[in-house]
Amino acid sequence: MHLSTYLLFEGNCKQAMEHYFTVFGGELTILLVGDSPMKGMFPESMHHRVLNAMLKSTNLAISASDWLRPSETFIQGNNVSLYVSGGTV
DSSP states (O other), X not given: OEEEEEEEEXXXXXXXXXXXXXXXXXXXXEEEGGGSTTGGGSOGGXXXXXXXXXXXXXXXXXXXXXXXXXXXXXXXXXXXXXXXXXXXX
């Protein structure tokens, strides 16, 4: 079985994932809105936000992004998801 985590941030995803990288090591990839093919769908003021970040190591997988819905309110406490995969029933 494998446990992976998805975290949602309110604009500080890049800094948080870089911190987790210094703590856990592994391989970190970060895709900013402005560097993605989707950048035209977002205002330029959001191009610095993280569309997708992933930190992977042997026993760890953390995915994350910034909140990208400016018309909706970010709700603290609804920003963590856990996924279990593999194994049998």
